[in-house]
Amino acid sequence: MSTMQVGPELRNLSHELVLREKVNTHTAVVGVIGMGYVGLPLAVEKAKVGYRVVGFDRNAIRVAQINQGSNYIRDVVDDELAGVVSSEKLSATTDFSTLGSCDVLVICVPTPLTINKDPDTSYIRSVASEITRRLRPGQLICLESTTYPGTTEEILLPQFAATGLVVGRDYFLAYSPERVDPGNKRYTTKNTNKVVGGVTATCLSVATAFYKQTIVDVLAVSSPRVAEMTKVFENTFRAVNIALVNEMALLCDRMKIDIWEVMDAAATKPFGIMRFNPGPGVGGHCIPLDPFYLAWKARQYDFHTRFIELAGEINNLMPYFVREKLGRALNMRSLPLKGAKILMLGMSYKRDIPDWRESPALKILDLLMQDGAIVDYHDPYVPSFQDEHGRVRHSNPLTTQAISGADCVLITTDHSQTDWDFVVRNAHLVVDTRNATRNVSSSRDNIVLL
Numbered sequence: 518m519s520t521m522q523v524g525p526e527l528r529n530l531s532h533e534l535v536l537r538e539k540v541n542t543h544t545a546v547v548g549v550i551g552m553g554y555v556g557l558p559l560a561v562e563k564a565k566v567g568y569r570v571v572g573f574d575r576n577a578i579r580v581a582q583i584n585q586g587s588n589y590i591r592d593v594v595d596d597e598l599a600g601v602v603s604s605e606k607l608s609a610t611t612d613f614s615t616l617g618s619c620d621v622l623v624i625c626v627p628t629p630l631t632i633n634k635d636p637d638t639s640y641i642r643s644v645a646s647e648i649t650r651r652l653r654p655g656q657l658i659c660l661e662s663t664t665y666p667g668t669t670e671e672i673l674l675p676q677f678a679a680t681g682l683v684v685g686r687d688y689f690l691a692y693s694p695e696r697v698d699p700g701n702k703r704y705t706t707k708n709t710n711k712v713v714g715g716v717t718a719t720c721l722s723v724a725t726a727f728y729k730q731t732i733v734d735v736l737a738v739s740s741p742r743v744a745e746m747t748k749v750f751e752n753t754f755r756a757v758n759i760a761l762v763n764e765m766a767l768l769c770d771r772m773k774i775d776i777w778e779v780m781d782a783a784a785t786k787p788f789g790i791m792r793f794n795p796g797p798g799v800g801g802h803c804i805p806l807d808p809f810y811l812a813w814k815a816r817q818y819d820f821h822t823r824f825i826e827l828a829g830e831i832n833n834l835m836p837y838f839v840r841e842k843l844g845r846a847l848n849m850r851s852l853p854l855k856g857a858k859i860l861m862l863g864m865s866y867k868r869d870i871p872d873w874r875e876s877p878a879l880k881i882l883d884l885l886m887q888d889g890a891i892v893d894y895h896d897p898y899v900p901s902f903q904d905e906h907g908r909v910r911h912s913n914p915l916t917t918q919a920i921s922g923a924d925c926v927l928i929t930t931d932h933s934q935t936d937w938d939f940v941v942r943n944a945h946l947v948v949d950t951r952n953a954t955r956n957v958s959s960s961r962d963n964i965v966l967l
């Protein structure tokens with residue numbers, strides 16, 4: 518009996534149906550490319566519901582740690598990682614040749630900027646070419662990295678189209694931005710709602726079905742460009758509003774108004790306002806960088822995103838303002854910055870996380886060193902780091918001697934575990950860029966707020 522000739526409609530339907538069945542029954546093999554603060558939590562969530570998950574990463578150390586069930590991302594629960602690894606639901610590899618064995622591939626690679634603030638999409642392009650070499654019928658590809666509107670259809674789609682496979686028929690392509698807030702205990706990969714945009718309606722339907730297996734609220738939008746624009750808007754919204762309160766801090770300094778009292782008072786308005794805080798600058802690999810992906814794309818439309826540029830200027834000013842504020846505080850005590858002993862509290866870019874990339878504290882340290890200050894730091898989350906000149910620095914213990922031996926303690930990160938009463942009690946002078954000492958009642962005269 519001749520095998521039934523499957524018509525193109527049925528064959529196409531079969532790719533979608535087979536994949537949908539695998540997604541719904543959690544028998545799909547899921548590949549997550551990029552085992553960082555986005556990829557690893559996603560991989561664990563998918564493995565926890567029964568998918569076989571393969572983590573792909575160029576970093577052999579990360580791969581080895583995952584395969585040993587050893588966690589390195591604070592937002593991942595150690596036992597959950599160990600559990601899915603020991604049950605062989607999750608494994609990791611540096612070998613991209615097995616990408617073709619995955620039914621779903623989720624791309625969670627970095628999207629940094631080049632030295633002149635242009636998008637560096639080299640990670641995305643590299644992964645796209647690896648996938649292209651193994652792309653086969655029945656695969657769903659989802660890009661999650663924060664990027665400019667158009668990336669999915671201008672970088673991924675042309676490479677995949679070159680294989681001759683037809684998107685929405687043979688394979689499926691979507692964009693769904695990650696919304697991980699590092700250190701956020703309330704909103705996690707599991708309960709943070711997700712936006713999804715598909716290249717075709719079938720792509721959208723399959724991708725939405727995939728995300729709905731582990732995320733409560735999934736919002737389908739009309740295209741990958743809408744989803745891409747949504748995420749880069751979210752980060753631009755934060756960058757601009759942080760810059761607004763930073764500019765208010767600069768003005769309040771000049772007007773001798775306590776910016777923190779103003780922020781507290783404004784926050785009592787029950788509607789129409791959202792709390793942001795001034796600070797020493799904006800760090801991390803998202804807020805200071807992602808908006809410039811949009812600014813770059815906008816220029817192709819002869820559009821100048823003034824808010825993004827202005828926000829970047831103001832936020833980048835803050836480390837310089839902190840140096841000025843510190844210099845003035847020392848000067849009031851007849852102490853020059855040159856030769857002054859400074860103890861910086863906090864090197865990570867925000868509280869309660871170990872990430873110091875793009876941290877404003879790095880810039881402040883460099884500026885103080887340039888002025889001849891003698892700077893040590895303490896950060897329980899950052900035992901050591903490499904400064905801008907490649908020097909390895911180590912965190913000092915936070916002792917009475919370390920605090921009282923400094924001419925000034927500079928608070929750059931307000932880690933929750935720090936005993937601020939202890940710090941203020943033993944310090945000659947505290948310059949507090951985070952209002953971390955808000956609840957300290959003693960020795961307020963020794964505290965200078967941003």
Ligand code: SAJ
Nearest residue numbers: 696697698699759793794795796799800801803804866867
């Ligand atoms: N910052 C301020 N004042 C504020 C808020 C933040 O100075 O009122 C500073 C922080 O100290 C930090 C920087 O801005 O240095 C960025 O902090 P962030 O929490 O806004 O950004 P990320 O990079 O840790 O995480 C953000 C996510 N955060 C929140 O939504 C709260 C979210 O915007 C994205 O999901 C994520 O970036 C991403 O991956 O894009």
